[in-house]
Structure formats: structure tokens, C-alpha cells
Amino acid sequence: MVEAKEISRAVIKRLPRYYRYLGELLEENVERISSNDLSKKMKVTASQIRQDLNNFGGFGQQGYGYNVKYLYTEIGKILGLDTRHPMIILGAGNLGQALANYVDFEKRGFKLVGIFDVNPVLEGIAVRGIEIQMLSELPLFLKEHLVEIAVLTLPKNRAREMADMLIENGVKAIWNFAHVDLDTPDDVIVENVHLSESLMTLSYNLSQYRQEHVEK
Amino acid sequence: MVEAKEISRAVIKRLPRYYRYLGELLEENVERISSNDLSKKMKVTASQIRQDLNNFGGFGQQGYGYNVKYLYTEIGKILGLDTRHPMIILGAGNLGQALANYVDFEKRGFKLVGIFDVNPVLEGIAVRGIEIQMLSELPLFLKEHLVEIAVLTLPKNRAREMADMLIENGVKAIWNFAHVDLDTPDDVIVENVHLSESLMTLSYNLSQYRQEHVEK
Numbered sequence: 198m199v200e201a202k203e204i205s206r207a208v209i210k211r212l213p214r215y216y217r218y219l220g221e222l223l224e225e226n227v228e229r230i231s232s233n234d235l236s237k238k239m240k241v242t243a244s245q246i247r248q249d250l251n252n253f254g255g256f257g258q259q260g261y262g263y264n265v266k267y268l269y270t271e272i273g274k275i276l277g278l279d280t281r282h283p284m285i286i287l288g289a290g291n292l293g294q295a296l297a298n299y300v301d302f303e304k305r306g307f308k309l310v311g312i313f314d315v316n317p318v319l320e321g322i323a324v325r326g327i328e329i330q331m332l333s334e335l336p337l338f339l340k341e342h343l344v345e346i347a348v349l350t351l352p353k354n355r356a357r358e359m360a361d362m363l364i365e366n367g368v369k370a371i372w373n374f375a376h377v378d379l380d381t382p383d384d385v386i387v388e389n390v391h392l393s394e395s396l397m398t399l400s401y402n403l404s405q406y407r408q409e410h411v412e413k
Numbered sequence: 414m415v416e417a418k419e420i421s422r423a424v425i426k427r428l429p430r431y432y433r434y435l436g437e438l439l440e441e442n443v444e445r446i447s448s449n450d451l452s453k454k455m456k457v458t459a460s461q462i463r464q465d466l467n468n469f470g471g472f473g474q475q476g477y478g479y480n481v482k483y484l485y486t487e488i489g490k491i492l493g494l495d496t497r498h499p500m501i502i503l504g505a506g507n508l509g510q511a512l513a514n515y516v517d518f519e520k521r522g523f524k525l526v527g528i529f530d531v532n533p534v535l536e537g538i539a540v541r542g543i544e545i546q547m548l549s550e551l552p553l554f555l556k557e558h559l560v561e562i563a564v565l566t567l568p569k570n571r572a573r574e575m576a577d578m579l580i581e582n583g584v585k586a587i588w589n590f591a592h593v594d595l596d597t598p599d600d601v602i603v604e605n606v607h608l609s610e611s612l613m614t615l616s617y618n619l620s621q622y623r624q625e626h627v628e629k
Contacts, residue, residue, distance in 0.1 A: 213614065291507045291508070301592075302609070302612060306616075370615055372612060378455075384626075388614055390606070393433070393521070396588060398604055399562065399588055400522075400562075401493055403562075403586045
């Protein structure tokens with residue numbers, strides 16, 4: 198396997214996008230692609246692509262291009278997609294259920310093993326074959342099952358206490374959709390999706406564009 | 414109003430987070446806060462905070478600290494949250510409905526005016542008082558209503574054609590949750606939320622952490 202440690206953060210940040218495009222090429226049965234063709238598709242320069250992908254060793258030969266499947270597989274390994282990640286979702290509202298229903302996650306190794314909520318009305322309802330359990334059952338569940346990733350789609354007032362409980366029970370990564378910053382030890386990975394902040398960025402760009410074009 | 418154009422991109426990217434913390438302080442009836450106290454809350458250095466917030470003119474005086482409400486309001490204006498943004502959602506699945514149900518968006522000026530889907534089973538079902546309409550009715554709707562932002566929570570195979578139609582009909586901003594990059598003209602603002610890529614980043618950080626700690 199390629200040694201991931203040598204690769205810069207900047208390249209790493211671009212990997213999921215390469216992975217997505219290579220996946221689409223695979224679906225279209227494309228076996229190889231030149232950096233120029235990939236450049237046109239992805240709207241980054243061919244030299245950026247060559248530089249980025251050169252990190253992954255001896256492919257991308259002159260006159261041949263990149264082997265799509267090999268590159269896809271190698272990038273997948275670097276992203277940790279070649280192993281199974283047992284995952285639970287806390288909060289079975291619309292967002293939690295939307296995430297539970299993404300079949301693509303499962304294809305990439307993110308295996309949903311439990312869904313939890315506080316709302317008794319939801320108890321026992323199955324989402325993709327997994328019955329929603331009550332949050333009160335979670336500590337026991339964590340003792341009996343290996344869970345690596347917890348997805349937090351709870352209201353922000355519950356998110357912090359839940360994060361503490363998850364960490365106490367050995368969960369190592371939190372995908373946080375709650376609108377708070379979590380306070381976690383160094384050995385716990387947190388990835389935040391702050392939807393409001395994304396919408397505000399859009400709104401900022403919109404106002405900014407208008408301001409610039411009205412002023413002219 | 415503060416002149417936003419002088420402020421660097423790096424500061425702008427941090428504004429939604431300031432806005433969130435200031436909003437929380439307001440809810441707690443905090444009238445003023447020192448850069449040191451804000452620093453402890455937000456886990457950035459006080460000097461970073463002073464530098465960032467100095468962009469917004471003459472507040473943050475020695476011995477007084479920042480006026481929370483004033484700063485919150487000014488940052489809100491820069492983010493374009495002082496105006497009403499009529500918004501529609503295309504795709505009334507779980508994710509679309511989750512976004513439709515976020516009352517916080519409406520408080521910040523993002524006013525939901527329509528929800529559309531292709532699934533006839535959903536037609537007429539109300540989400541927060543707004544009845545789901547069929548996508549076929551959208552072109553007419555856009556002619557009769559002012560819509561600024563469209564939220565795309567459609568499958569990726571429909572997202573591109575929908576984006577084209579929206580742009581033809583004058584929509585100026587797209588909040589894109591579909592797993593594709595949209596091809597849009599310069600005067601259309603696109604903000605992407607690629608959830609799979611966020612999850613892959615989490616998975617990468619997890620593998621990386623393990624590798625480093627197993628190797629030691």
C-alpha cells in the first residue's frame with residue numbers, strides 16, 4: 198500500500214473529489230484516462246493532477262495515462278475505505294433518516310449498525326432494516342457492539358453530553374451535524390458539518406456579488 | 414454598514430462561527446465580552462479574535478470588551494442575513510424535508526417559499542405549511558415568484574438538468590447537496606455540501622491516527 202504519511206494535507210483534501218470522479222469513470226467502464234482528459238472533467242489544471250497523483254507512485258505513464266481502477270483503489274485505501282467502519286446514528290429525525298438511507302455510505306465500508314432517538318414514537322420503526330432504539334439503551338449497546346463512528350444529528354443542547362458518553366464508551370470518531378463545537382480529547386476524530394454556516398457562506402457570496410455589480 | 418470588501422477571505426470564512434458564538438451569548442443575555450473570554454469559549458487565540466474583529470471598526474475597547482449585540486448585528490449584515498432570501502427546495506426526500514424543517518434558517522432571512530419533488534405520492538403534503546408541488550410545475554412557479562436560492566437535494570442524475578433550468582429562470586444561488594459538481598455561469602453562486610466527502614475525510618483522519626499510533 199502507498200505510504201500515506203508522505204502526502205501533504207492539501208493533496209489529501211482533494212482526494213475525495215478524485216475518488217468521486219474516478220468512481221464515475223469506473224461506472225462508465227473507462228479503463229484509463231490521461232491527465233488532460235481528467236483535467237477537462239474536473240476543471241483543475243493537468244499539471245495539478247499530475248503533481249497530486251504522482252504522490253501515489255508509478256502510474257500515469259507518458260502515452261498511457263492513469264489506470265482508473267488502480268488509482269481508484271489506491272485512493273480508497275488511503276481514505277480508509279478498504280476497511281469496515283461500524284457506525285451508529287444518534288437522532289432519527291429527517292436528517293438522521295436521510296443519512297441512514299444513503300446506500301453509498303455502506304458501499305464504502307460505513308456499515309450502519311444502530312439508530313437511536315429519544316422519541317418513543319420512533320421506537321422499533323425500521324430504517325433500512327435497522328430498528329430505531331431508545332437513546333437510554335445506547336450505553337449497553339456500546340458495551341456489546343463495536344462502534345467506530347457515531348453520527349450526531351441531535352439538537353445542539355443534547356449533543357455535548359452525548360459526545361461525552363460516546364467517548365467514555367470507546368467511540369473513536371464523531372460526525373457532528375449538531376450546531377455546536379464539541380470538546381473532545383485528541384484521540385477522538387471529529388468532523389463537523391455545520392449546515393447553517395454553509396448557508397451563510399452562500400448568502401455572503403450572494404450579497405458580495407451583488408454589491409460588486411451594483412457598484413460598477 | 415461596515416464595508417465588507419476590505420475584509421480578507423480568511424476572516425470571512427470565520428465569520429459564521431463568530432456569528433454563532435455571539436448568537437449564543439445573546440441568548441444568554443450577555444451584553445459584552447472581552448477578547449480573552451471569547452477566546453476561551455471559541456478556542457482561538459485572543460489576538461486572532463482582536464485582529465479579526467478589528468475589521469469591523471471601533472468597538473472592542475480596552476477595559477470594555479466587545480458589544481455582543483452590535484457585533485452580532487454587524488456580522489449578520491456582512492453575511493447578508495439582514496435581507497430576506499426567498500428559497501425553494503428541490504427534492505422532498507428526508508434530506509429536503511430536514512432542511513425545510515430547520516426553523517433557524519427562517520430566523521436568518523432564508524424564507525422557504527416552495528418545495529418540489531417528482532414523486533406523486535408526496536404531492537400536496539405540507540412541510541411547515543408549504544405543500545409539496547411537482548417538479549413539472551417549477552418553471553411556471555419561477556415565472557410567478559421571486560426565488561433567490563434553490564436547494565438541490567435531488568439524486569445526482571437529475572441535479573445538472575435542474576440547475577440549468579433554475580439558472581435559465583433567474584435563480585441566482587444554488588445550495589447543492591447532490592453529489593456532482595455543477596457547471597454554472599459566473600453570476601450564479603454555488604455552495605456545495607458533499608456529505609460523502611466529509612465522511613471520507615473523517616475516515617481518512619481515523620486511519621491516519623491509527624497508523625501513526627500503531628507504528629509508535
